[in-house]
Amino acid sequence: MYRPTEILIERGEENAPVVQRALTKLPELPVRIVEKDWEQKETRPADSDPFGTGKRRLFFTRQRARFLEHCPAGTPGLVCCNYLVVSLISNCPMDCSYCFLQEYLANNPTLKVFTNSDDLLDEVAQVVDRQPWRQFRIGTGELSDSLALDTLLGFSADLVPFFAARKNVLLELKTKSDGIDHLLGLESHGRVVVSWSLTPPAIADTEEHGTAPFTERLRAARRVQQAGYKIGFHFDPLIEYPNWETDYRQALEQVFATVDPRGVAWVSFGSLRLTPSLRKVVRQRFPQTRLLSGEQVLCDDGKWRTFQALRVKMYRSLISQLNSLAPTVPVYMCMETAPVWQKVFGRAPGCDKDVARSLTEPNLSYGSAPQWDR
């Protein structure tokens, strides 16, 4: 289990249920009561890795901004799947070399847990319950891993029943952990998708520090599926390296040798993408990384990606493999342009609602018949 070096609690939040749960599980750690703007006022001693240090401090504080936001894939020029995100945690106990949080949270890296989860549920209810005709997908895995801290914090015990009671929204819990025992007794009524981000073991073991090994993630997926949850998989980021094709195709084979494709809500693929400043951080924090050795180019949105012809080749190879292993599983690409959709699937979504509908109404799936495979 994650063990921070200290616990910080915003004054007035000492009795929040999530704080009490964590204090019970980590009774011996030093605790400090601090003001809400503690992090901005702190004089930081010289630190060669402030982001890594931030992960080891656990700060309980209220979220004062909105919880519900649009996923950043809604960037002009990229095909969007109309995904919404809510964050109860900011920063992550795991430490993947490619993680965008290294740049995004560079100025406020302390691992924060928001104490007012009831406000989050109110906010979601206001949006979702007022539009019963619309199907929503909401994920918690944007600013942290959804489950890495859940055995400590217990947020799922509130989230799963809340979403299980609503017919027009799916909750996605996206993770690289295998800590799922506490989910098994909760009733999801098919409204919760527990999904795993996967890379082949050769990458997971060297680039995804502190995560569960590939085989353990799959074992956890099978157990969650057997408990009645929908499951999903994200091959994102797809990393190009000398043996990528064999390794990724084997990984897909292992997935569908382990789980039942009929209970898989979706599989996504997304190319590695790094801003120039994130590349610098990655080089600095992970000098041994293999991420930067592939053939990457600077794209229109200011991010470095594997060059387009190679990306398309990767998507085609893996989606073809997916279609042969699990032809009915919906598939989509994350943060890709319309021209790449056109090359991979033979058609690009007309609008963001098209992708969203392809995932909630599987007969519209993009994965069922790519044109280049006919």
Ligand code: SF4
């Ligand atoms: S699990 Fe996700 S949020 Fe956590 S370090 Fe890895 S990429 Fe970042």
